[in-house]
Amino acid sequence: MxxxxxxxxxxxxxxxxxxxxxxxxxxxxxxxxxxxxxxxxxxxxxxxxxxxxxxxxxxxxxxxxxxxxxxxxxxxxxxxxxxxxxxxxxxxxxxxxxxxxxxxxxxxxxxxxxxxxxxxxxxxxxxxxxxxxxxxxxxxxxxxxxxxxxxxxxxxTRRKHVRPFRIQTILNLSHQTGGDPSLIGLLRIFKNYYPEIIIGDITKGRAAAFKHPDTQWRERLDIIQQRHRDSQLDSGPRNGFSVSHVLARQLRGAKALFPAVSTQHAQESSVTLEEINSAEQFVQNLEKIEMPTQLVAVLADPLLQKLLLLRPNAEASARVSNWLMACVGDVASGDVDATLWLDMVEVIHDYALSTKALPPLLLEFFVEFLKAWDGRNKQEAVLETLSFIPITKFQDLRQFLRLLEQSVLNNTPDSQISLLKFYTQLLGRWSIILQAHDDLESIPAGSVPDLITHTNTLALTLSQTSPTVSTYLAILDFYEISASIYSNPRLLQHIDIAIPPPLLVYLLHFSPSLTVLSRLCGTLAVYKRAWEQVMSKSLPRNLTPREREQINVFNGFLMDICNCLWRGRAFATTDLNAQGCRIPQSVPRALGSYIKAVDSDLDLGTIFTLSYSPLLSLQAISYVREREDEEADSLLTRHAGPVTQGSLGQLGIRGGLRMSWPEYRSGVLRYLEEQGLNGVPELMYNTMKNLMKARND
Structure with missing residues (x-):
């Protein structure tokens, strides 16, 4: 079909x-x-x-x-x-x-x-x-x-291109072809630059000046280009230092309720926004500019946005808020069609993208909007707009987020992914604000771990409703931003560490994608360094009660991953902090028995290591093959794979590659780094003490 x-x-x-x-x-x-x-x-x-x-x-x-x-x-x-x-x-x-x-x-x-x-x-x-x-x-x-x-x-052709050897080449070709018109035409161009060099009658041939290959094609191109320029003028990015005079044409239908910038009752000594057409004029007249009559135009006009940003005005904010609330009331009473709200969202979306902010008065509008929104129409614009919510005390934000979730979620993985991407965008913008802010004491930075904890439930749910590689990568996008916040010592002084749920970590670890495993390990390595900083004397703070509850949990899944990948003790529970990947111990016993029945040389504890792991075995044997190729002339045999400590010893005795077990494992880590898969090596180097020492040496 x-x-x-x-x-x-x-x-x-x-x-x-x-x-x-x-x-x-x-x-x-x-x-x-x-x-x-x-x-x-x-x-x-x-x-x-x-x-x-x-x-x-x-x-x-x-x-x-x-x-x-x-x-x-x-x-x-x-x-x-x-x-x-x-x-x-x-x-x-x-x-x-x-x-x-x-x-x-x-x-x-x-x-x-x-x-x-x-x-x-x-x-x-x-x-x-x-x-x-x-x-x-x-x-x-x-x-x-x-x-x-x-x-x-x-x-x-320019003067620098005219060289004697090129002149000679054209002359020779012209003689061979019997005076090719195109060659003679080019030679005439050369002669314009050096008339004293090119002599003779050859340039007097029948060649005419080069003509345009297709004038109709060029006319069509000009029409297309002009049409494109016109569309950019009408709907493209506006000049940020002049009033948008096309706004009235753009806001048709319900959007026409947004007025264009217009200043009435202006005095002779004042300057109106409509007169400004450059950055220089705007700066020179900043204090003299008269506020326009309809301040709600700030939502759509970039110049008015700049004016209110540089000259904050409480009365102006109140007027905009009153106007928006009046629109909400009209829709709620049925006097105006509900599509008005969607049109307003588009304009507010442009405003948020332009100013990189969402003022509290607009949040009040969205509270009412979410109560009536179906969660689908213009979903992308709504969520991107709301991702500009400023860092707010989480208890004040919780009710708003609950409203948003009730609107967006409809028991499908797609709706959950949309919401997760929103939280990823929101946390990313908060991260930028935090890194740019000089006084972190003046903003509620504690909302960051609250947001991460709030999103943990969604991420864990999504990992089970849609257990696909693309979903796992979207989840990791969120936690990589979290880790980037904790990698900043200045931010770490003011923000508690909030870790992902253990079950989510295990699900990602046993995913069928090496990229997922690598990114997970890289994220956990960043988290581990953050924990070390908080627990050392390098930061002027101690562990908070919330962090004390999490540290042993983090050490647990960190030990479990190292047991799987490095120590050959998958699902062990006897080691300090080991949780056996939190699966019932009857499962490893049953799996161990099955594996022994299939191959008596295999062991459940080792089949997730570098040599046997379904995700890492190809890279491991590829590293060995690369080393064998380098020494191919002196080898009598090659390793059949998978590599074990015992098989390496036997290989050297039989005339194969001589390599120690530590050298092999360190080499595989280097090979992964060369392939751009830095996560596993980074976690191992930051967790296993023998590797830390070897790397420092």
Whole structure:
């Protein structure tokens, strides 16, 4: 069964289908790709290609694939860029020129050069082609692309490019080709710079000046570019130092209730916001600017936002709050349609993104909004806006968060993930505020561990309702931000350590993803260093009661992970602090018996170590193979794997690689670091005393 065709106006999906088809030979495709290419080229002709789309299209054209030449040519002829052309696009096209079985066909290369000529004025870096001059000139003997190549060279040639050897090359080629018009045209450009060097009648040939390859294409490009500029003017980022005069046009329908900036009853000596059009004017007249009549426009106008930020005004805040509450009352009474609130959220969202803050008066609005919100409409905008909630005493925030959760959660993992991402964003913004704040005593920093503890329940629930790698990674995003806060000694003086739930740690540890394991171990290593700092004399504070309750729990799952990965004692409970991963001891006994029945040489305690772990065994044996390859000439045998302490000793006796057990395990940790999997090595180096000493030595 084939998937439905993407809509004609979704270029990204069309590109995805074309890219997928390009990797499959024509006879093996289940669906014809030509209709998709026709829709994509039609869309490109109508609205052009955004920078990311242009880069993907150029990559599709320059890498050998299974698309036919007609399709590739159609795409190349409809590459209408929106905005500037990036260096990466230019270099990829230049790199695709020349001979070779992996290069595009010469007709396609000719289209590349023709396109570079037509978009020469749109290059993001006007000198980029000049930097590739030598590469381009060295292709001039390729007859199939010479006319387009000479045209491009004529556009970019400057005095520094005219060299005697290049003049001689053109003269020789011109004699061989019987006076190629494109060569003579380029030689004329050279002669403009050094007329005394180029002599003779060769430049008097029949070559005319280079003409634009396709004037209709250029006209279409100009239309697309102008339309794009107009749309940016209307809906793009506004000038932050001038009043948004298009606001009234943007806020149609219910949004029209938000007034544009307008100052009435202004005096001759005063300055209005409408007169300001630059940062200099704004600074010079800051104290003279008259407050506009409708202050609620602050929610949508960046200049008024700056004014109220630099000149705080209690009366202005009260007026905005009264206006918002009046709107809430109108909706609650049924006088105004409830969609008004959603429109207001969009404007408040823009305001929050602009100011990086959400004032308390807007929180009052959201309290009423959440009571009526269905939790789905404009969910992304609502949650991103609320992630700007300032650091507040958690007991004051708890009721608000309960309202939010009741609105968003609907007994599905998707709703839980949305809420978790909100908490991750919120904690991330709090982290930035804390690190930038000079006086941490003046803000309720204690809300951070309260928020982490509050989110622990959600993360643990989500790990069981949606036990997927993507979910685990989203959970780790949250705890990595938590760990980053505790890695700052200044913040650690004022913020209690709050750890993840033990069950969540074990679930993540036994996940099927090495990335999850590595990130988990890296996060726990940061937590361990934080605990060490609090318990040492380096910080001017002692463990709090909350931390005393957690320290043994943390040491428990830390010991369990080390027992699994390093000590070959998985699920042991006899070691100090070991919890046996908190599973009933009848389970390890049953598993141990089963493993012995399968292979008498195996032991339950060791099958989670570096050599046997399903996640780490490949890296472990790959490290051994790398060492064996380095000494291949002197080896009589290779290790069959998995590596054990005994097998290493036997290997050396049989003429194989000579390596001690500690050297092997340290080498695997280094290998993991080289692969970008730093978490496991970091945790081991910070936990196992023998490794700490070896690394310090």
């Amino acid at each position: 084939t998937s439905p065709s993407p809509p004609d106006d979704d270029l990204e999906e069309l590109l995805g289908d074309i890219e997928a088809a390009s990797k499959v030979p024509t006879k093996r495709r289940l669906v014809a790709i030509k209709p998709t290419i026709e829709r994509a080229t039609s869309l490109l002709y109508e609205r052009g290609a955004l920078p990311d789309e242009l880069a993907r299209l150029v990559e599709l054209l320059t890498v050998r694939n299974h698309l036919d030449q007609a399709s590739l040519g159609a795409i190349a002829r409809n590459l209408y860029p929106l905005g500037k052309v990036a260096d990466e696009v230019v270099l990829r096209l230049v790199g695709a020129l020349g001979h070779g079985h992996l290069k595009p066909s010469f007709p396609l290369q000719g289209l590349f050069l023709r396109w570079l000529v037509m978009v020469h004025h749109l290059l993001e870096n006007p000198t980029i082609l000049s930097q590739t001059y030598a590469v381009l000139f060295n292709l001039i003997d390729t007859a199939a692309i010479r006319p387009q190549l000479c045209h491009l060279l004529a556009l970019i």
